[in-house]
Every structure is written in structure tokens, then in C-alpha cells.
Amino acid sequence: MLEVALRADAPAVTVPAAPPETPSRHCSRRAFTLWLIPWALLLAAGAFACLQCLVDGLHHTNMDNRYVFGLWIFLDLTVIALGAGAFTSGLLAYVFHWKEVRAVLHLAVLTGLLCYGGAVAILMVDVGQPLRAWFTFWHPNVHSMLAEVTFCLTCYLIVLAVEFVPILTRHRRLRSTPGVAVVGSRVHRGMVVLAVLGATLSFFHQGSLGGLYGVLQGRPFAFREELWIFPTTFFLFVLSAMAIGPAFLVLIARVFEIVTRRLLVPRATIDRLARLSGTLLLVYLALKAVDTLVWLNTTVPDSGLQPAWLYRQPPFGSWVLVAEFLVLGLVPALLLRRAAHQSRAMITWAAVLGCAGIALNRLVATLQTLILPSLPFEDTWAYVPNWQENVAFAGVIALAVIVLSLAHRADLLFGRHPELESSASER
Amino acid sequence: MEARRHRYTLLIDLDRCDGCGACSVACAIENNCAVPPAEAGPRKSILPLRVDRVVHQQGGEVDEVFVPIMCQHCQHHTPCAMVCPQTAVDLDPETGVVSQVVDRCLGCRYCMAACPYHARSFNWWRPEWDTSLARHLAPDVPVRQRGVVEKCNLCHGRWQRAYDRAAEEGRRELEPGEFVPACGESCPRGAIRLVDLDDPGDPNHGDAHGDRAFHLLDRLGTEPTVTYLSARDWVRRIDDPACFDRDREVSHA
Numbered sequence: 001m002l003e004v005a006l007r008a009d010a011p012a013v014t015v016p017a018a019p020p021e022t023p024s025r026h027c028s029r030r031a032f033t034l035w036l037i038p039w040a041l042l043l044a045a046g047a048f049a050c051l052q053c054l055v056d057g058l059h060h061t062n063m064d065n066r067y068v069f070g071l072w073i074f075l076d077l078t079v080i081a082l083g084a085g086a087f088t089s090g091l092l093a094y095v096f097h098w099k100e101v102r103a104v105l106h107l108a109v110l111t112g113l114l115c116y117g118g119a120v121a122i123l124m125v126d127v128g129q130p131l132r133a134w135f136t137f138w139h140p141n142v143h144s145m146l147a148e149v150t151f152c153l154t155c156y157l158i159v160l161a162v163e164f165v166p167i168l169t170r171h172r173r174l175r176s177t178p179g180v181a182v183v184g185s186r187v188h189r190g191m192v193v194l195a196v197l198g199a200t201l202s203f204f205h206q207g208s209l210g211g212l213y214g215v216l217q218g219r220p221f222a223f224r225e226e227l228w229i230f231p232t233t234f235f236l237f238v239l240s241a242m243a244i245g246p247a248f249l250v251l252i253a254r255v256f257e258i259v260t261r262r263l264l265v266p267r268a269t270i271d272r273l274a275r276l277s278g279t280l281l282l283v284y285l286a287l288k289a290v291d292t293l294v295w296l297n298t299t300v301p302d303s304g305l306q307p308a309w310l311y312r313q314p315p316f317g318s319w320v321l322v323a324e325f326l327v328l329g330l331v332p333a334l335l336l337r338r339a340a341h342q343s344r345a346m347i348t349w350a351a352v353l354g355c356a357g358i359a360l361n362r363l364v365a366t367l368q369t370l371i372l373p374s375l376p377f378e379d380t381w382a383y384v385p386n387w388q389e390n391v392a393f394a395g396v397i398a399l400a401v402i403v404l405s406l407a408h409r410a411d412l413l414f415g416r417h418p419e420l421e422s423s424a425s426e427r
Numbered sequence: 428m429e430a431r432r433h434r435y436t437l438l439i440d441l442d443r444c445d446g447c448g449a450c451s452v453a454c455a456i457e458n459n460c461a462v463p464p465a466e467a468g469p470r471k472s473i474l475p476l477r478v479d480r481v482v483h484q485q486g487g488e489v490d491e492v493f494v495p496i497m498c499q500h501c502q503h504h505t506p507c508a509m510v511c512p513q514t515a516v517d518l519d520p521e522t523g524v525v526s527q528v529v530d531r532c533l534g535c536r537y538c539m540a541a542c543p544y545h546a547r548s549f550n551w552w553r554p555e556w557d558t559s560l561a562r563h564l565a566p567d568v569p570v571r572q573r574g575v576v577e578k579c580n581l582c583h584g585r586w587q588r589a590y591d592r593a594a595e596e597g598r599r600e601l602e603p604g605e606f607v608p609a610c611g612e613s614c615p616r617g618a619i620r621l622v623d624l625d626d627p628g629d630p631n632h633g634d635a636h637g638d639r640a641f642h643l644l645d646r647l648g649t650e651p652t653v654t655y656l657s658a659r660d661w662v663r664r665i666d667d668p669a670c671f672d673r674d675r676e677v678s679h680a
Contacts, residue, residue, distance in 0.1 A: 036592065040541050057551060057552055057553060057573050057574065058549075059471060059551035059552050060576065060604070061469070064470035064471050064551075065470060065471060065472075065474075065539065065545065065547070065549055066470065066545060066549050068536035068540050068549065069536065069540060070540040083583050097512075126535075127533050127534045127535045127536075127574070128532070128533070128534020128535075128536075128549065128550070128573065128574025128575055128576075129532065129533055129534045129574045129575060132531070132532075132533050132534075133533065134514075135513040135531055135533060136512045136533070137514075138513075139513045139514045139515075139531060140513065140514070141509075141511055141512055141513060141514045143509050143510075144510050144511055144512045144537075145510065146510060146511075146512035146535060147513070149512075150512055210602075212510075213512065213538070215509065216506070216510075216540065217504060217506055217541075217543075217648065217649060218506045218541055218542060218543030218544075218644070218647055218649065219540070219541070219543065224567065295481040303646060303647065304646045304667065304668075305668060306669075310469075329676075348457065369540070370540060373545070374543035374544070374614055374644060374647075375435070375479075375543070375544065375545075375643065375644065375666055376494075376667070376668040376670065376671045377479065377494075377665060377671060378545070379482040381470065384597050385604045406534055
């Protein structure tokens, strides 16, 4: 270990020693550049689409006065749920002292930062007057779920950025700069506080995102009964995000392993995260089933509608319930729950199914809410996102891939596990 | 002396409306609504007031009704005002009018998602008027910029003008008929009238509380104030999905 003092009278700070120089585990610079080029092109196309909307207006999208939310909001909700692995793993590692989780902590923080940062970036393109975003802090409507989302999301993004500092300071070149390692070490000391703060903020913004729809009294598909002062969707969104966050971490780690053709994460870590995800998914599905039954038998009839009416509009038929609860719900939950008995490939597929289930939930919450007119004599319109919407979000994904690739190449994401390097790849 | 509280709203007689659309045009002109390009179509147009045509069939009888739909100025848990993150939607307790503070609007469109009447429009394009139209812009009404939401504000410019006139005469109250929204003024059949629901002395007060009166989606509990009139039973149930079940429905506009 290395001891560094900033000033003569300052107490010495213990900084973890730099990893010993070892032969590179990465591909050649040429191969890495070739890997980045298509993502960079996609990022450029996404930036162009975003600029078009920002400079010339949102008429470049296929959203309209009925489909006021579209692909972007659906994907924002999805990636924010998937990025919940950051606060879940921070809580598990620093508060509950799950040692296995430490192997993916850096990956979790960076993935969370990219998910949340990407969502906020697209949100800024999605609103008509992005330069007025600060108005929410100046003229907040305390009754609005969106105001709560804005506050918590902004604060949590800052927390994630701070959490990323100690990871960034592990970079070989940055470490050689005087003081950088000390800053990283000092921030690292506050990780317990940051983990608790991040979990609290995440609880409220994940919940508020669910509450966004649950409070819509004029939208029979979305409106839910209140528990305490929040609609039930508030709690379901929190729980589903906590459940799927670890599974998404496992999925991202597995994608890294598949692309790099190396084992990077110990099996114990994958098993523990997968089991946690499976258990939480089961609890989520049980509570969601209760909520759905109450909604179909009480809330919907009380608003003067028949439940069947809510599922009459293609493509959102009753198959949505089957898919959400069974194929993309119960199946991945049980597979993840029994992760210790599954191969890495099977766990990967279970994580894919679980993530798809949460994505379907967010899609339905966004689009089926809007597709059903409250006035029964009104036309129903179709919505298909255009190339600007698709490419803009693809650009965000490309940016995430590039940043993750660079971070991995700089050895910032995964620790060294000799037992993995000596074992054969299991896929 | 404190000014009396009002609940100004529109009283729309559906049995008189023939769907000419004059109200919609007058509304757009009075309120300086931007003229969107042809590619906008109905889905991206600025329509604070639209007229829906509803056809209904029961047995062998076919009937139709034209329904002018605008902001219903909900008084309880106003859906749009509740959700706006930066207090850009305002329910004026003195007039009962729900208005949009366009200079504060973020353009997030959450209020549009919340509105069950689809009575709000987003400015998808930068507002432009050709020279001839620009000469006729109403001086009392600010134009809206791209990226904000707008809606019926019960012709606030006209209300302000009438109120200023009354103030010049030393009055704090408007006389019935002193303030008429553009839609009501333009209707050739007198189907749209202004009413103060809280003023028993208003000449339209009796109609607004009579047997023919009903509100759209009253069951949501948001207390919409715009009041529709019809003697036809099926028209009074027009917001009930059961009124349009597979056996009886013909079409909707």
C-alpha cells in the first residue's frame, strides 16, 4: 500500500496500490478500432437525429397530439429500470456486505451512469423547451410525479458521477497525476453514505416513474388505487427495478464475456445476483398479480368500464398479461432463482427474458395507456416510431457501448480473478 | 369589496349544433393559433376546439350528433394541473378557468397524456403565418413558440378586455353577455353560450342545471364544467363505452 500526504500537516491517506503490470488481456489496437468504428458511426447518426429535433422541432418524430409519449419515453423507463443494478449492488456491497457483489461494482456504477445519463439526454431532446428544464426547480409542482422524478433523477445522477470518481482514478495514466489517487481514495471512503443516498433517491425516482402513470385519473388503463399517498404502480416500479437491476448486471457481464471470449466474473457473483433477481422477481410478480386482480375487478368497473374493453385494441390484447406474467415473468424468475443449477448460457437467457419482461411492462404502461381513448367514440390511431426516434436512441446505446469498451480496455471494470483466467471458458 | 367567485364555462346545445365548424375556425383565429404545414394533418394540428361527428345506430334507426370538444375546465383534481412539473397549468379560483402559462411550459406533454378529452395541442412546428394572415393576428393574444402546449383558455384575451372596460366604469363584476368567447359569437345556430355556473342570475343558469344537461366523462370525478345539452337519451350517454357496443355501433368521426 502507498501512503500519500497532500500537505505536510495533513493525515496520511492510504491508497490502494496499482495493479502489477501484467501482459495485456485485450485485443490489438487495430481490432479495437475496428470494433469502435460502427458504434461511432451509429453515435454520429444519433447525434444528427437529436440535433434535427432540437434545432428544427419535434415534428421530425412520429409522435403526435395523441401519442405524446413514444419510443423515447418507453426506452427511458426501461433503461432506468435496468440501470437499477447500480443502487442495488451498492447497497448490497457496502451496507449488507455481500462480498461477491464487489466483483461487478465498477461495472454496476458505470452501467448505471450510462443508463441514467442516456435517459436524461434523450429526455432533453424529447421535451419541447429543454432550456426551461431548470424551471422545475424554480417553480416545482409538489403534486407532480414528474417533478419528483426530475429532482431525484438529477440528484442520483450526481451521486452516480461521484461514485464513478474512484473508479476513474484507477486509470493507469490518471494515477500518475499527483493527488488524483488521493481524491479517489477519499471519495471511496464515503461510499457507504453514497450507497444509502443512492438507494433512497432511486427508491423515489423509480417509484415516481411508476406513479407517473398510476395517477392519471383520466386514463383508465393506467389509473391505480392509492396505497398511502402513492398509486400502487409506484411500489411495483420500485420492486421491478430492484429485481431486474442485478439480472441486467449479469447480462452485461455475460455480454462482455461473450464478446471478449474470456471469463471475467466469478461464478459465485453471477449465482448470487441471479438468485437475488429471481427471488425479487417472484415477489414482484405476486404483488403485481394482486394489483392486477384488484384493478380489473374494482378500479376498472368503478370507472364505468369493462376490463375486456382495455384489451380490445391491437396489438395490445390479453396476450400481454400472459407474456408479462408467464413467459417473460415466471419462467425467467424460476430460472434465475435456481441459478446454481444452470449453465452460464441458461442464466444469460433467463436474464434476457427477465429484461424483456420489464421492457414489455414499460412499453404497455406507456403506449397502451395512450392508445385507448377515454371518449369511446374517438378514433384510435396507430404509432410507429420513425428513423429519427430509432436512430437517436440507437446513438445513446452506441455511446454506452463505446464508453464501456474504453473502460474495459483501461481495466476499470473487472478485477483480476486468477481462478477464472486459468479455467476454460464455459459458454 | 371582494370580487365574487365565478365558474365561467360553455353551454353547448348538441341538438342545435349542425357541425359547421365555424366555432373551431373562430377559436383558432381569435387565439392566434399557428397554421401548421399541410403535412401536419389532424394529428399534429393546433386544435383547441374540434368538432367530432358521432353516428349511432339502434335497431333500424340511425342518428348522428356533432360534439364540439375543447378543454372542459375540470375543477377537481384537474388532471393537467395536477401533473405539470413546473406549475405551468393554472386553475383560476376566481373564474374557474384552467389556463396554460405558455412561457413556463417545458413541453414535456405530460398534461396531454393526462387529459382524457385530448383537448390539448403541442406546437410541433415553429409558428408561422403568411403575410396576409399575420396582419390579422389578435393584438391581445400572445403567439406561442415551438415546443409548448396550448389549449382553450376561454378566450382570456376577450375576458381581459371586458374586465378592463368594466374596471374603467368602476365595476368589478361583468354583466351577463358582456364577455362572449369567439366560439359562442361565431356559432350561427346559437348552440354555444357562456354561462356562469355559480350565478343563479345568469340567463343560462337554468339550462345548465336542467334535465337536458350533462358533462362528458363526469364519472372520472374531475368535475368538468363545460356543459352539454341534449334531449336525446343516447347522446347523454355518449361517453359510455356500452353505448357503442358491437351490436349498435355504426361509426365515429
